[in-house]
Amino acid sequence: MTETLPGDAAAPDFERRAAACRDSLTGVPGGARSEDAWLFARLVAAREVRGERALLGLSAQAFAGLAQRHFVADAMALLPSSPHQPPMQQAVPIADETHAAFVASMCEWLIGLASRDVDAADAQCLAAILAHACLRPDHLWRDLGLAGRDDVTHMLTRFFPEVVARNREGLRWKKLLARELARATGGVPGPAPGCPGCEDFGFCFPLGN
Structure with missing residues (x-):
């Protein structure tokens, strides 16, 4: 039996959330329409679930173009929100x-x-x-x-x-x-x-x- 340490239950499971976010972006559980779509979904999901989209360094225009090329329509709007995360941001100076x-x-x-x-x-x-x-x-x-x-x-x-x-x-x-x-x-x-x-x-x- 695995011991549960204090605070574990409240700690965000970022790996699980990132996988779910990635699948929402690609629209294909565990996969994607292309190798590049899979890569960018992983990169975006890793930051998205932490409320750190700004760390990607992409302008709003560049991010929108990336999403249009690789993610399913309205994928970003359909992502589940999390009370643990601050509002999403675009790149900051x-x-x-x-x-x-x-x-x-x-x-x-x-x-x-x-x-x-x-x-x-x-x-x-x-x-x-x-x-x-x-x-x-x-x-x-x-x-x-x-x-x-x-x-x-x-x-x-x-x-x-x-x-x-x-x-x-x-x-x-x-x-x-x-x-x-x-x-x-x-x-x-x-x-x-x-x-x-x-x-x-x-x-x-x-x-x-």
Whole structure:
């Protein structure tokens, strides 16, 4: 028998809610009309159930276009509301100028590397989502609400294969993205803005190296 710890019953089950939200967006329980629809439904659902849509970094226009391309009609309006969540938001300006510049540069760089096999608007949306995720203090796959590193690898291979080709050392993806952006813009390679808060920061950026 599994012991129930104090407060467990009241704790939001974000994983379950995200799965339900994902299925509502795609209209196909456990699936989607396309691989890209499945990916974006997962990315959106992970933030939606936490009241963190703004963290995706998408403008209202970009989000509406994404929803029109991949989600069922009126999916966002039909999502069940939760008393635990604050009102949903669209992207808000980044207060830190350095972080804002990083996001803008990362978006531009990624879009320049986008595969010709993907929808250009989808690539722009994913570039924004990835760039904003680099501001948060965890492994990239967790910041995106995915299941693990392999999910990120698969996503990058589909949309930005050149990024994957550059990771010959098997670096963590957030570190690799920051390094390659610095090299592309003439900067000094270093951590992404969110890296210092990650539990593995010392592993990726050991002192003296």
